[in-house]
Amino acid sequence: MPEANEIILELKEVNKSFGGLLAVSKVNLSVSKGELRALIGPNGAGKTTLLNLITGTLRASSGKIFFKDKEITHLHSYQISHRGISRTMQITSLFSGLTVFENIWAAVQSRKKFFNPFVRALKWQDVKEKTESMLELTGFKDKAHLICSELSYGNQRILEMGIALSTEPDLLLLDEPTAGLNSQESMVLVKKMRSMLSGQTIILVEHDMGVVMELADNISVLHYGAILAEGPPKEIKENEEVKKVYLGSEHA
Amino acid sequence: MFLQKGKSFGFILIFVLILLGLIVTPFFVDLFYQTFLTELFVWILFAISFDLIFGYTGLLSFGQALFFGLGSYTVTILIRQFGFNTELSLLLSIPIPMLFAWFVGYFSVKLSGIHFVIITIIFAIIGNIIGDTWTSFTGGSDGLTFSPRPFRLGLFQINLMDIKGNYYFVLAIVAIFYLFLRRMIQSPLGKIFISIRENEERAQLIGYNVQRYKLIAFIIAGGLSGLAGGLYSLTLKYVAASYLHWSVSGHAVVYTIVGGMGTLIGPAIGAGIVMSLEHYLINYLQATDLVVGIVLVFMVLMAPKGLVGLIQSRFKRG
Numbered sequence: 001m002p003e004a005n006e007i008i009l010e011l012k013e014v015n016k017s018f019g020g021l022l023a024v025s026k027v028n029l030s031v032s033k034g035e036l037r038a039l040i041g042p043n044g045a046g047k048t049t050l051l052n053l054i055t056g057t058l059r060a061s062s063g064k065i066f067f068k069d070k071e072i073t074h075l076h077s078y079q080i081s082h083r084g085i086s087r088t089m090q091i092t093s094l095f096s097g098l099t100v101f102e103n104i105w106a107a108v109q110s111r112k113k114f115f116n117p118f119v120r121a122l123k124w125q126d127v128k129e130k131t132e133s134m135l136e137l138t139g140f141k142d143k144a145h146l147i148c149s150e151l152s153y154g155n156q157r158i159l160e161m162g163i164a165l166s167t168e169p170d171l172l173l174l175d176e177p178t179a180g181l182n183s184q185e186s187m188v189l190v191k192k193m194r195s196m197l198s199g200q201t202i203i204l205v206e207h208d209m210g211v212v213m214e215l216a217d218n219i220s221v222l223h224y225g226a227i228l229a230e231g232p233p234k235e236i237k238e239n240e241e242v243k244k245v246y247l248g249s250e251h252a
Numbered sequence: 253m254f255l256q257k258g259k260s261f262g263f264i265l266i267f268v269l270i271l272l273g274l275i276v277t278p279f280f281v282d283l284f285y286q287t288f289l290t291e292l293f294v295w296i297l298f299a300i301s302f303d304l305i306f307g308y309t310g311l312l313s314f315g316q317a318l319f320f321g322l323g324s325y326t327v328t329i330l331i332r333q334f335g336f337n338t339e340l341s342l343l344l345s346i347p348i349p350m351l352f353a354w355f356v357g358y359f360s361v362k363l364s365g366i367h368f369v370i371i372t373i374i375f376a377i378i379g380n381i382i383g384d385t386w387t388s389f390t391g392g393s394d395g396l397t398f399s400p401r402p403f404r405l406g407l408f409q410i411n412l413m414d415i416k417g418n419y420y421f422v423l424a425i426v427a428i429f430y431l432f433l434r435r436m437i438q439s440p441l442g443k444i445f446i447s448i449r450e451n452e453e454r455a456q457l458i459g460y461n462v463q464r465y466k467l468i469a470f471i472i473a474g475g476l477s478g479l480a481g482g483l484y485s486l487t488l489k490y491v492a493a494s495y496l497h498w499s500v501s502g503h504a505v506v507y508t509i510v511g512g513m514g515t516l517i518g519p520a521i522g523a524g525i526v527m528s529l530e531h532y533l534i535n536y537l538q539a540t541d542l543v544v545g546i547v548l549v550f551m552v553l554m555a556p557k558g559l560v561g562l563i564q565s566r567f568k569r570g
Contacts (some may be wrong), residue, residue: 055457081459094455095450107449110459117441122442167458230385 006033014063023049025225035085036202038212041222056080082125086169088160101144107166154185293426294484299519301476302504307513309469312448314501315372318379319349319474319497323481328491332398344474345482351472361466376498383493395492512558
């Protein structure tokens with residue numbers, strides 16, 4: 001658990017509507033540094049929309065989003081990336097024609113400013129070293145020169161996390177990392193996540209309650225775009241309302 | 253694949269050999285083929301500038317004809333109307349098309365897919381219409397002729413009215429810009445272009461301002477297309493509104509697809525093959541475009557990565 005409750009991300013009265021449909025409604029959410037916050041809720045509850053609002057992929061209809069005490073509500077997603085928020089997608093999003101090495105490289109390089117367009121990329125020793133250490137951390141060292149579409153699906157999910165991590169984010173958003181994996185593969189992924197992501201502040205959207213209960217420090221439950229309940233896993237497990245709308249009897 | 257090591261030496265060797273071959277060629281072929289090769293060099297430059305925006309950045313631009321034509325007109329009008337020397341007019345055939353590319357790109361790079369294709373065609377059509385109607389300035393479809401003064405660089409001087417001189421002149425400039433582009437592709441900037449081609453959303457999410465980099469690629473490609481246009485009019489000592497026609501961009505598209513997009517050598521090989529094919533076929537039939545079209549369809553179906561891709565995959569297999 002994190003030391004002190006230093007708040008890193010704060011959403012204030014955030015709304016998002018698509019036409020007449022209110023996808024996210026009056027969401028207030030604070031995430032502390034070092035926390036792993038799970039975001040759960042039925043399909044269509046607005047979880048991914050909420051992530052899209054945080055990363056600037058979508059613009060909030062109203063309300064404000066603060067990150068490290070600065071407002072980021074109206075920034076573009078590449079700007080938000082430079083402020084320190086990184087994410088993975090529900091549907092794996094990689095540079096699929098490039099090698100594993102190049103995928104990580106692209107993310108590491110994004111933290112570097114350059115003014116000379118004629119320097120050879122490979123001569124950047126620091127980028128190279130950082131890329132190699134990320135390959136080690138993610139366990140892709142011996143797969144570095146494979147084209148990433150040749151990786152297994154589970155490994156592609158891990159690689160995407162590695163890319164997201166390579167931008168050295170202060171906050172990492174994971175959108176259903178176990179989607180499409182069988183339970184065994186999920187276990188492997190969770191184990192990997194534990195070693196890769198220790199100490200990282202994370203918002204995790206996830207359907208697999210086993211994974212959520214195991215990893216999360218706190219859980220926020222979304223229902224029809226609004227926050228229904230919030231608290232540590234134990235509390236959420238026993239919350240009657242949550243049971244009714246989401247967990248159902250089999251999880252209780 | 254953008255990070256490859258250990259190929260520099262091999263590349264330099266092959267590059268120097270090809271260059272030496274091309275340097276001695278004029279002593280063995282007649283003036284007709286010297287002109288043919290000079291034009292080929294120009295089209296190679298045009299095709300690789302197009303490949304920067306299409307093969308590397310992933311944007312299919314049919315607007316390159318506009319910048320090609322603008323480069324041609326820059327050179328012609330500066331020499332003919334304003335009495336500029338050859339060096340300066342050719343130099344300006346880069347920044348002037350770049351300014352237009354900035355303008356066109358500002359509106360175009362926000363669009364993707366077919367919308368981008370269409371808007372770039374539209375800009376080229378507008379350019380062509382202006383070229384066709386503003387005859388007092390552009391010469392319209394009759395065009396303008398001119399005689400450039402010798403190109404001087406310090407004590408060095410080349411007479412462009414001489415076909416062999418013109419050949420070496422164009423060869424030198426195209427070789428320099430080939431190396432320039434190769435270096436740029438290997439630079440961090442090149443890596444960003446490739447990342448955008450591979451996955452725009454991901455590039456944006458790891459912090460690249462995708463639209464800005466697309467615009468940069470578009471402006472650089474525009475400048476190089478302009479230079480190709482400038483060299484073309486210096487070679488033919490002529491320009492006409494038809495240079496602005498969007499179908500001129502089609503040449504670059506065909507060369508790049510046949511040779512292999514996303515490589516620099518691909519468009520160069522493609523240009524060589526297609527232009528030679530057209531040249532030999534014209535002796536036997538009029539509908540050379542038909543044959544080129546069939547070759548294109550065949551390549552798209554059988555070898556979508558072009559000849560270079562075909563050779564590469566052969567190498568890998570065994």
